[in-house]
Amino acid sequence: MPGLAALxxxxxxxxxxxxxxxxxxxxxxxxxxxxxxxTDVEAKDGITKVDVTMAFDAxxxxxxxxxxxxxxxxxxxxxxxxxxxxxxxxLYDNRIVRQQWDAFERGPDGLQARRVQAKTLADFRRRHPxxxxxxxxxxxxxxxxxxYQAASPERRADLDLKVLPLPEGLSSPLAMxxxxxxxxxxxxxxxxxxxxxxxxxxxVHVPVTAESSGVRRASLQYPALSKTPASxxxxxTSADGHLLQLxxxxxxxxxxxxxTVQQEGCQGAPVKPDPGSSLR
Numbered sequence: 001m002p003g004l005a006a007l008x009x010x011x012x013x014x015x016x017x018x019x020x021x022x023x024x025x026x027x028x029x030x031x032x033x034x035x036x037x038x039t040d041v042e043a044k045d046g047i048t049k050v051d052v053t054m055a056f057d058a059x060x061x062x063x064x065x066x067x068x069x070x071x072x073x074x075x076x077x078x079x080x081x082x083x084x085x086x087x088x089x090x091l092y093d094n095r096i097v098r099q100q101w102d103a104f105e106r107g108p109d110g111l112q113a114r115r116v117q118a119k120t121l122a123d124f125r126r127r128h129p130x131x132x133x134x135x136x137x138x139x140x141x142x143x144x145x146x147x148y149q150a151a152s153p154e155r156r157a158d159l160d161l162k163v164l165p166l167p168e169g170l171s172s173p174l175a176m177x178x179x180x181x182x183x184x185x186x187x188x189x190x191x192x193x194x195x196x197x198x199x200x201x202x203x204v205h206v207p208v209t210a211e212s213s214g215v216r217r218a219s220l221q222y223p224a225l226s227k228t229p230a231s232x233x234x235x236x237t238s239a240d241g242h243l244l245q246l247x248x249x250x251x252x253x254x255x256x257x258x259x260t261v262q263q264e265g266c267q268g269a270p271v272k273p274d275p276g277s278s279l280r
Contacts, residue, residue, distance in 0.1 A: 019043040021268035023243065025178070029259030033058035037261060038141075039178045041271040048076040048271065052174035053141050060092075067091040069140045072174040072196075079273045082106050084172050085145055086196045089137055096137065102159065102197055103148060110166060111194065113159035116151045128152060161202050167192035176206075181218075181235045182243050183273050184210045191218075214238065226251040241270035 025037040033056060040051040050072070057067040069089040075082045084104040090097040101116040116131055118124035125132050130150030133139070170192045171180050184191070190205040201223055210216045220231035229251050236245040247260040 019271045023266040024264045025261045027261030030257045031058040050074045050175045074175045111161040113156045114153035115156045116153045182237045
């Protein structure tokens, strides 16, 4: 798997970056929900790594506590996404429901997928013995890509994004929401977003309006969402490129949710995409 090896090496480059920024966000949502997000962006030698971790918990059916953990690690060269690694974990009342580790690499026919997954710890030990140390949800957010090859990930063609050519400006959800949105140009356009792990409707084109005041509004159009009222996400950015606030109002048939996430602080200067970025 030479391509996967290159993906992992690129994603885990550990030399001191020329540019680096770490930001933390926190917020609340409907259903007594709480959100915590950390973004870690590094750029060196033409490679940008965007690592976003998000922890979300809320109450479901009035008494079940639901917890969703997701990490996206994407690498970019000439500001085109080269690789994407995603760890998602779902828990109800601290019981593991599902855990997945997916890796996607840019190939000749789009993005090719591999997955590490098992339903129980015993099954995980049998199928992925070189990766079992990452099973415990308490390890979420710890480095895992360096062990991914040892896990013998399963090739998952059903998760591939088979689109040629890959759209200019293609991004992933968290990278777009917490990094690329800050650098979108003024005006209105559509941003292609890849939904990793989906078996259908994997690619969406999100209409985004970027205003001079630093406010960017996106219409969240997806088959599962209601068209009336429309689902909207709004990002507020500072003059120097920091994300200050992200708010959303999401509607689906019979259900709605809303929330606001505020920046709590950043360390380091904003890492800007180079002038040739396809997202500018």
